[in-house]
Amino acid sequence: MADRDRQEGEHPNGSVYRVAGALTITRAATTQREIDALPDPLTIDLSEINRMDTVGAWIIYRTVRDRGAKVIGASRDEVSLLEQVGEFDKPARVLPEEPGGAIRVFKELGEWVVETGTTLVGLLGFFGATLIGFANVIRRPRRFRVNAVIQRFDVVGVRALGIIGLMSFLIGIVIAQQGSVQLAQFGAQIYTINLIGRITVRELGTLMTAIMVAGRSGSAFAAQLGTMKITEEIDAMRTIGVSPVEALVIPRIISAVVMMPLLSFWAMLMALLGGGVFVWFSLEIPPITYIQRLQEVTPITDLWVGLIKAPVFGFIIALAGCFQGMLVEGNSEEVGTRTTTAVVQSIFMVIVLDSVFAVFFSNIGWI
Amino acid sequence: MTEIPKKLDPRTVPDGCKPVIEVRGLRNSFGEQVIHQDLDLTVCRGEILGVVGGSGTGKSVLLRSIIGLQTPDEGAIDVLGENMIGRDEDEAKNIRRRWGILFQNGALFSTLTVAENVEVPIREYFPHLKPPLLDEIASYKIAMGGLPANAGPKFPSELSGGMIKRAGLARALALDPELLFLDEPTAGLDPIAAAAFDELIRSLQKRLDLTVFLITHDLDTLHSICDRIAVLADKKVVAVGTIPELLALDHPWIQEYFNGPRGRAAADSYEHEVTA
Numbered sequence: 001m002a003d004r005d006r007q008e009g010e011h012p013n014g015s016v017y018r019v020a021g022a023l024t025i026t027r028a029a030t031t032q033r034e035i036d037a038l039p040d041p042l043t044i045d046l047s048e049i050n051r052m053d054t055v056g057a058w059i060i061y062r063t064v065r066d067r068g069a070k071v072i073g074a075s076r077d078e079v080s081l082l083e084q085v086g087e088f089d090k091p092a093r094v095l096p097e098e099p100g101g102a103i104r105v106f107k108e109l110g111e112w113v114v115e116t117g118t119t120l121v122g123l124l125g126f127f128g129a130t131l132i133g134f135a136n137v138i139r140r141p142r143r144f145r146v147n148a149v150i151q152r153f154d155v156v157g158v159r160a161l162g163i164i165g166l167m168s169f170l171i172g173i174v175i176a177q178q179g180s181v182q183l184a185q186f187g188a189q190i191y192t193i194n195l196i197g198r199i200t201v202r203e204l205g206t207l208m209t210a211i212m213v214a215g216r217s218g219s220a221f222a223a224q225l226g227t228m229k230i231t232e233e234i235d236a237m238r239t240i241g242v243s244p245v246e247a248l249v250i251p252r253i254i255s256a257v258v259m260m261p262l263l264s265f266w267a268m269l270m271a272l273l274g275g276g277v278f279v280w281f282s283l284e285i286p287p288i289t290y291i292q293r294l295q296e297v298t299p300i301t302d303l304w305v306g307l308i309k310a311p312v313f314g315f316i317i318a319l320a321g322c323f324q325g326m327l328v329e330g331n332s333e334e335v336g337t338r339t340t341t342a343v344v345q346s347i348f349m350v351i352v353l354d355s356v357f358a359v360f361f362s363n364i365g366w367i
Numbered sequence: 368m369t370e371i372p373k374k375l376d377p378r379t380v381p382d383g384c385k386p387v388i389e390v391r392g393l394r395n396s397f398g399e400q401v402i403h404q405d406l407d408l409t410v411c412r413g414e415i416l417g418v419v420g421g422s423g424t425g426k427s428v429l430l431r432s433i434i435g436l437q438t439p440d441e442g443a444i445d446v447l448g449e450n451m452i453g454r455d456e457d458e459a460k461n462i463r464r465r466w467g468i469l470f471q472n473g474a475l476f477s478t479l480t481v482a483e484n485v486e487v488p489i490r491e492y493f494p495h496l497k498p499p500l501l502d503e504i505a506s507y508k509i510a511m512g513g514l515p516a517n518a519g520p521k522f523p524s525e526l527s528g529g530m531i532k533r534a535g536l537a538r539a540l541a542l543d544p545e546l547l548f549l550d551e552p553t554a555g556l557d558p559i560a561a562a563a564f565d566e567l568i569r570s571l572q573k574r575l576d577l578t579v580f581l582i583t584h585d586l587d588t589l590h591s592i593c594d595r596i597a598v599l600a601d602k603k604v605v606a607v608g609t610i611p612e613l614l615a616l617d618h619p620w621i622q623e624y625f626n627g628p629r630g631r632a633a634a635d636s637y638e639h640e641v642t643a
Binding site: 024025026028029032053054055058059062081084085087088089090091092093094095096097329330331332333 | 477478480482483486489492493495496497500502503504505506507508509510511515516517518519520521522523524542543574575
């Protein structure tokens with residue numbers, strides 16, 4: 001259609017662009033290409049068009065502006081539309097200004113350093129605010145929000161039982177299976193039970209639970225608080241006189257601190273069960289022998305090691321989640337990035353602390 | 368309550384009217400709660416139709432039904448001569464590119480700058496447009512929306528409420544629509560900004576020959592720019608007409624709305640302006 005509607009011709013005084021039909025956004029790309037292909041001086045003949053929208057008018061306008069083209073055959077309406085779009089010729093940038101090259105590298109590096117610094121200071125400040133919040137709650141126990149905490153217990157703890165139990169059960173099987181394959185080389189398959197008992201109770205039960213809670217609840221804390229920040233709910237709370245730390249952060253921290261040891265213990269039991277099922281069917285060690293052997297080889301201190309770490313991990317996960325949530329500002333994308341950061345930070349800190357705990361407990365003789 | 372005269376009946380199509388939106392026998396409900404029942408409305412080409420109604424009378428639901436975000440229980444809706452109910456996405460796209468919508472809170476994409484927001488519909492429908500022309504188009508649309516050029520590279524979170532509305536309007540105008548839907552365009556603006564926004568809508572409507580469907584609570588907007596006003600009450604449009612025509616009815620809600628203290632004040636200031 002476009003081919004029939006337009007004609008280009010050599011004119012004694014340069015080229016002529018003649019459009020017919022509708023000069024609208026639908027044909028904008030083609031029209032611009034055709035105009036670009038014609039040499040100066042250019043005359044545009046609009047006598048045969050029947051419809052023009054602002055994009056069509058803009059293309060004509062910019063050709064006149066940039067190339068000094070002459071427009072002929074325009075009706076009164078078209079002339080007025082051309083004048084009107086001309087009034088709106090105020091070039092705007094599409095993206096914010098960015099410095100280029102080396103300066104940008106330094107700028108981004110600098111921003112990163114400053115941001116990391118402020119995040120650390122902010123986290124410290126947030127930790128302090130949380131302690132003050134706890135102190136206030138202890139001073140005035142009536143302000144403690146029992147319902148909020150119990151509701152969190154349900155979300156963080158009870159609803160996680162299924163997935164954490166299943167995960168631990170499978171991990172128990174994997175440890176037993178891999179352990180028995182390796183130990184069989186020395187004919188020491190019976191030591192599979194030592195492996196299962198000590199590694200799940202002392203390390204993996206708590207660690208895997210912490211990772212699961214960080215992914216399930218730490219991320220939820222960050223997203224919930226971040227969304228409340230965007231919708232100004234947190235500002236509203238402050239102006240009413242409700243402290244967001246007391247109302248939102250403390251229930252979440254308490255729930256994570258209380259639920260982590262319970263979930264860890266559950267995870268240990270399920271992993272032992274998984275290992276037990278495997279040794280029963282694969283190594284033909286009956287359950288009663290398995291339980292007796294577990295009691296003999298796993299010292300009670302292993303259980304303390306596992307359970308002492310759990311509330312600390314819970315505290316870190318909840319703190320990082322709430323802190324990142326409170327940092328959200330501006331747009332919805334930030335909720336996503338802050339949530340990711342919360343999960344990554346809490347898992348990282350959990351693993352760092354876990355190694356510190358490992359050294360500490362070994363040194364005090366709980367080997 | 369008197370009978371609604373035939374001229375103001377929502378089922379009557381005015382003389383010389385080319386319908387752009389036609390709603391017939393619309394019914395909407397959420398669970399047990401019926402929002403609309405036997406709702407009729409015609410919007411004519413080239414007019415600014417204001418829709419008023421108390422809170423909760425389903426103004427926004429009506430808008431969402433017309434633009435296809437909500438499927439009604441019953442009824443027929445024609446927009447720009449096309450039936451809107453039960454169409455597939457591809458067909459609907461052809462109608463969608465012929466209208467522009469300004470949502471109540473702007474609904475700008477928060478991760479894109481104002482200029483990029485304006486470019487979104489253009490890129491979607493005309494992917495062949497190249498950046499220099501595309502950016503220029505975005506620039507003049509931003510200027511048309513009444514924003515300064517330095518608003519282009521800003522993110523929505525950096526804009527004031529009035530600027531967000533203007534940016535939303537610039538995006539609604541991106542594809543040179545024939546039909547413009549505005550959901551409470553002046554809500555949340557100060558009176559000066561609201562008057563300027565009314566003026567902007569009026570002048571754009573004249574320049575670009577737009578049909579405007581406007582939901583509002585703003586009595587000043589109704590007086591100054593609306594050609595006709597549709598009153599939503601009792602789950603349907605009870606009457607459509609100019610303010611003097613509506614005032615002649617003795618419908619309780621209409622009387623209270625236009626003759627209440629705020630209604631009188633708006634009418635007085637408007638008369639004052641016209642006679643001065």
